């Protein structure tokens with residue numbers, strides 16, 4: 001099997017949650033402690049390099065999915081996330097998992113910047129985005145190397 005099943009987190013990986021949080025605080029002139037309950041998730045800017053990276057992973061032939069944890073107490077965010085995907089990554093439509101338990105997902109790679117939703121217990125490889133220089137170019141390069149290796153092994 002040369003095709004990997006890859007899950008990609010949204011906030012802090014595909015979508016720039018922090019930037020919208022900072023903008024909200026700047027505009028309101030005060031600290032916002034639960035931005036996840038008030039922000040419009042459809043309006044987040046894509047993270048640097050994210051859209052291009054997804055395209056490259058698709059070109060490698062892998063099976064990509066979104067795996068995101070929407071705030072339970074902000075149910076509008078569930079639809080806002082869907083709308084973000086429709087706008088920025090339409091090739092991933094109908095490939096979205098909403099879950100608070102990322103360890104329950106079945107697959108090879110999980111690209112995620114957080115560890116509080118079961119990421120460390122994901123059955124495949126968890127690429128801890130944002131840690132130790134793990135940015136989009138690094139992720140793409142690593143998966144490209146894995147892809148090349150799989151082609152050799154499965155010849």
Ligand SMILES: [Mg+2]
Nearest residue numbers: 009011012113
């Ligand atoms: Mg995240």
